Amino acid sequence: MELTTVSIGKxxxxxxxGYAKSAVAEEVALQLGVQRDKAFITDELEMMQSFLMVAHDERDENNKVVRTWVKQVRDVAYDVEDGIQDFVVRLKKKKSWWHIPRTLLDRRHGAKQMKELRTKVEHVSQRNLHYGLIKGSSSTQPTATAAAAALFGVDEARHAAKQHQARSDLSRLINE
Known part of the structure; x- marks a missing residue:
């Protein structure tokens, strides 16, 4: 009887x-992917901002599909900026030994947020490929001109970028 109980306990x-090992392995993989996702998202944000500036310079208000896509790019760019700011602020907090559980939760939240942002960026990019909104890098093509022309609010994007820099400076000052 005792052997059966010990066997069941084992x-x-x-x-x-086994469950704990797989959960730890999943958490480690999530944490390791954060920096890669952050780098990808940051590069994509730079491309989105460049695209939005070109779109502002070559405005054509007749192509509603492209205008919608530009709006989506702009919205995702705002989400990415906010997400990166949140990620930086969460991880730059002063750390002490009693905040270790909170730090781990913040890192997990940041990792999940980076994954979600990466997915959003990839979906917007796939939409472009799916609908063939931009068919090349030549600015003489009408599709590229229409895509670039559909933007309203580049000034907002520039203002948001300036605010992002100011917030980064502020968070750096607060955390020092």
Whole structure:
């Protein structure tokens, strides 16, 4: 009877350990992917901002599909800027030994947020490919001109970029 109880206990313990190992492995993979996702998102944000500036310079208000796509790019760019700011602020907090659990939760939240932002950026990019909104890099093509022309609010994007820099400076000052 005792051997059966010990055997059942070992089985339960082995199952729990296996689950814990897989959960730890998943968490480590999530944390390791954060920097890669952040780098990808930052590069994509730079491309989105460049695209939006070109779109402002070559405005054509007749192509509603392209105008909608430009609006979506602009919205995702705002989300990315906000997400990166939040990520930086969360990870720059002063750390002490009693805040370790909170720091781990902040890192997990940041990692999930980076994954979500990367997915959003990829979906917007796939929309361009799916609908063939921009068919080349030549500015003489009408599709590129229409895509660039559909933007309203580049000034907002520039203002948001300036605010982002100011917030970064402020968070750096607060955390020092």
């Amino acid at each position: 089985s339960v313990l082995n199952g729990a350990l």
